Amino acid sequence: MRPVQTAQQRGLTAVWRSERRARWFFAAHLQSALGTGAGYVALLLLAYEQIGSAWGATAVLIADLAPAMLLGPLLGGLIDRTSRLGCAIVADVIGALAFAGLVFFHSTVALVVLAIAAGVGTALLRPATCALLPSIVHPTSLTSANGLFGAVREIGQLIGPAVAGGILLLAGPELVLGLNAITFAASAIFLTRLRGHLRAPAQTDDDEVVGPTNVLGVLRDPLVRSLVLTSGGVMLVAGATNVAELVLARDQLHGGGTGFALLVSAFGCGMLAGSLLGPRDDLGLRSRYLAAIAALGLGLLGTAASPVLPIAMLAFAVAGIGNGLFLVTVRVLMQKLIPEQAHGRAFGLLDAIDSWGFGAAIVAGGALAASVGGRITFAIAGAAALLVLIAAARAVRGVGPTAFPAPNFVPST
Secondary structure, eight states, X not given: OOOOOOTGGGSHHHHHHHOHHXXXXXXXXXXXXXXXXXXXXXXXXXXXXXXXXXXXXXXXXXXHHHHHHXXXXXXXXXXXXXXXXXXXXXXXXXXXXXXXXXXXXXXXXXXXXXXXXXXXXXXXXXXXXXXXXXXXXXXXXXXXXXXXXXXXXXXXXXXXXXXXXXHHTTSOHHXXXXXXXXXXXHHHHHHHTTTTOXXXXXXXXXXXXXXXXXGGGGGGSHHHHHHHHHHHHHHHHHHXXXXXXXXXXXXXXXXXXXXXXXXXXXXXXXXXXXXHTXXXXXXXXXXXXXXXXXXXXXXXXXXXXXXXXXXXXXXXHHHHHHHHHHHHHHHHHHHHHSOGGGHHHHHHHHHHHHHHHHHHHHHHXXXXXXHHOHHHHHHHHHHHHHHHHHHHHHHHHHHOGGGSOOOOBOOOO
């Protein structure tokens, strides 16, 4: 039997050192996240160039979100019924083919169809990887592994666009899209190294939750319902600032394009810090969950009240810390509260709710920023985050201390 690790041994660096099989998973995710961050910029640029207006970028964003919005729970059920690893590999292959196709086909119809195909791959990949992680690492390393998982994603989101900017100085967006296709293919190859090295899910007698036809059974637990709904609310709140940050930085803080880039980078750095500050063990999950929403709301309100760009960057970084910490904590809680056999459905449903929240944020945030300006939009978003916090705190109080069980795993040998 493998020895039980202490809290100090379960840090992020310890996960990388001790969880050798997980290295392939994190390596796949890191280079894929870099490619995705770069490919996102190139795809929006190509859509803008081909369609000739901002509606091109909007169409691509909607096409990317639609599969998760409409198919998330169904894809999650597919993951639970088949193979999490297999679905993750297939999702990477779909992404590779979709972005490779974007290199060669540039018509409006082809652009939208391939963006939808890429969205299907993403909608399958996100719940598959979240459901896969508990079977890769030791149970005592799960919380730290989730922090590392989130940090890897944020590194890609931070560095990827900068890589795309450098490449675009020398070549067109097609080269960036081609490189993104390669990262998806490489990720699929890396993940194949995990075959035969996964832990089997623990068995459970709770057939009502994990039954193959009961997709919404995962919402039976009140805390799980709170996690799913507050996650959608946080996505709505954070996403509403996507347009407002441009208006605030350029027009109201007089920072121009450079100020906008700095403000976005501050939030990204905060997201990375929040992921790294995620829980290291099961203690304090409830308080971290609530503290994350509080930090998001206060950070957004602070950004709205900031008189100058540097203070706005600091406040927006605090909001980013809250957002990053929230994502990690919710992922850990979902993995621990829901039987492993239903993880695919749980994260598919969570991804669908998040996508609906972000989709609504794109529309509402743009409308608010255009009508009342960036500062007021940030203030509204911050106030909405505090309302989400109140609802989450009431839900947490109602479930009692036993709502945070130990993970349901088969011990490794």
